[in-house]
Amino acid sequence: MERVRWFGLAMMPLGAMLCSTGCTAQLKERVDLLTRDNQQLMDEVMAARDARDLESQAREMCEQDLIAARRETDGLRTQLANVPEPQLIERVVDGGGGWQSVPGGSMIAVEGDVLFQSGKVTLRSGAKKELASIARDVMGRFSDREILVYGHTDSQPIKKSGWKDNYELSVQRALAVVRYLQEQGVQPARLVACGCGEHRPRSSNDSKDGRQRNRRVELFALTAGIDVAAR
Numbered sequence: 001m002e003r004v005r006w007f008g009l010a011m012m013p014l015g016a017m018l019c020s021t022g023c024t025a026q027l028k029e030r031v032d033l034l035t036r037d038n039q040q041l042m043d044e045v046m047a048a049r050d051a052r053d054l055e056s057q058a059r060e061m062c063e064q065d066l067i068a069a070r071r072e073t074d075g076l077r078t079q080l081a082n083v084p085e086p087q088l089i090e091r092v093v094d095g096g097g098g099w100q101s102v103p104g105g106s107m108i109a110v111e112g113d114v115l116f117q118s119g120k121v122t123l124r125s126g127a128k129k130e131l132a133s134i135a136r137d138v139m140g141r142f143s144d145r146e147i148l149v150y151g152h153t154d155s156q157p158i159k160k161s162g163w164k165d166n167y168e169l170s171v172q173r174a175l176a177v178v179r180y181l182q183e184q185g186v187q188p189a190r191l192v193a194c195g196c197g198e199h200r201p202r203s204s205n206d207s208k209d210g211r212q213r214n215r216r217v218e219l220f221a222l223t224a225g226i227d228v229a230a231r
Contacts, residue, residue: 099137099221102220104220104222104223105142105145105220105221105222105223106142106145106220106221107218107219107220107221108134108137108218108219109216109217109218109219110127110130110131110134110216110217110219111212111215111216112152112153112173112215112216112217113212113215114126114127114130115127115131115173115176115177115217116173116176118161119158119160119161119163119169120161121169121172121173121175121176122176123176123177123180128180131177131180131181131184132184134181134219135180135181135184135185135186136184137221138181138186138190138219138221139184139185139186142221144223145190145221145222145223146190146192146221146222147181147186147190147191147192147219147220147221147222148192148194148219148220148222149174149177149178149181149191149192149193149194149217149218149219149220150170150174150194150195150196150200150217150218150219150220151169151170151171151172151173151174151175151177151193151194151195151196151217152170152196152197152198152200152201152214152215152216152217152218153166153169153170153197153198153214153215154166154198154201154205154210154211154212154214154215155198155201155205155211155214156205156211165197166197166198167195167196167197168195169195169197170195170196170197171193171194171195172195173195173217174193174194174195174217175193177193177217177219178191178192178193198214201214202214202216
């Protein structure tokens with residue numbers, strides 16, 4: 001009996017030591033797990049910070065690009081505002097000189113205010129230089145075409161000029177251009193004078209600028225022959 005008691009007392013420190021060793025191992029494992037979790041959380045926080053910094057940089061770059069685009073737009077608007085209004089209409093293509101390509105040939109238009117004073121059909125002295133250039137085109141690169149000259153007016157009614165209406169004024173203006181082209185050497189058989197009055201506007205007559213654009217003379221160099229006598 002004494003031997004059994006002595007054995008039990010001898011084993012108690014060993015059991016306590018084994019228990020202590022097992023608890024220490026569990027604690028160490030727990031610490032290691034928490035350490036790994038903490039490191040993972042720190043990595044995630046750093047990744048989130050990096051993503052936030054990249055997003056902030058991208059947003060800043062976008063804002064800078066937007067500011068630059070606005071400055072460029074403002075600059076273009078300023079340049080456009082400073083472009084002078086052309087005294088003569090539509091300097092576009094078809095070999096230069098202001099002629100435009102149209103179905104059947106080419107067309108050039110000249111501002112009515114450049115050609116005539118208000119309500120008048122006598123050519124201004126400054127208009128003759130432009131018409132002389134047109135005459136050279138007609139006799140040169142358009143020598144095989146018929147030339148139709150259309151007079152156009154705005155919608156303002158005739159008051160003091162003595163013309164019956166805008167039809168009559170537009171015809172007389174077209175005729176004045178035709179006669180000047182003849183003086184420059186264009187064959188009369190190639191020329192036709194027409195008047196449209198206010199009935200073919202290219203802008204609204206409700207504004208001063210629109211009415212000015214509508215007062216014009218258009219010259220068409222058409223490839224189709226006009227032979228009234230043969231019809």
